[in-house]
Amino acid sequence: MQRLAIGKATSCDTDQDSLVIGSDQVCVIDDKIVGKPLDRENAIKQLLAQSGKTITFYTGLAVHNTATNHTEVGFDTFEVHFRDLTLEQIERYVDREEPFYCAGSFKSEGMGICLFNKLAGKDPNTLVGLPLIDLIDMLQKQGFEVL
Structure with a gap:
């Protein structure tokens, strides 16, 4: 996921001095990377496999300075x-939110929160694909003051 984040951040073609942000995320359950379901059947299968378990999201982040x-x-x-x-419950959820293009087959910012009994991590934004706390640190290292 870091390689993809770097690829996204460095692929921007610009003549201007810019900071370009790239991120990518993978979902891991039972030591296997789970992709986006793409359809109802796969979303239901993924959520059934995740029921009662803990899954981990890894989100890669890159900030590319085009000037340097x-x-x-x-x-x-x-x-x-x-x-x-x-x-x-899973079928009702999938039919309501259609999370076919979401890692893990859910939208935590919507009804997906109903699927969980606990969340653990330093930045809840990581779950939706952009760890803002780390991003702020990286922007500051590049000389950009957020505040």
Whole structure:
């Protein structure tokens, strides 16, 4: 995920001096990377596999300075503890939110929060794909003052 974040941050073609942000995220359950489900059937399968378990998100982050060609790189982790869910609960959730293009088959910023009994990590923004606390640190290292 760090490699993809770097690729995103450094692929911007610009003549201006800029700071370009790239991020990428993977979801891991039972030591396997879980991709985006892409359809209803796969979303239901993923959520059934996650029911009652803890999954981990790894989010890579890169800030590329086009003026200096320097890239700050890092990553953050975030754990999601799932409730024990029934097939009916999962189907209702998937039909309501259609999380087909979301890592882990849920949208934590919406009804997906109902699927969890605990969240653990230093920055809740990591779960939606952009660890803002780390981003602020990286921007400051590049000389950009956020405040």
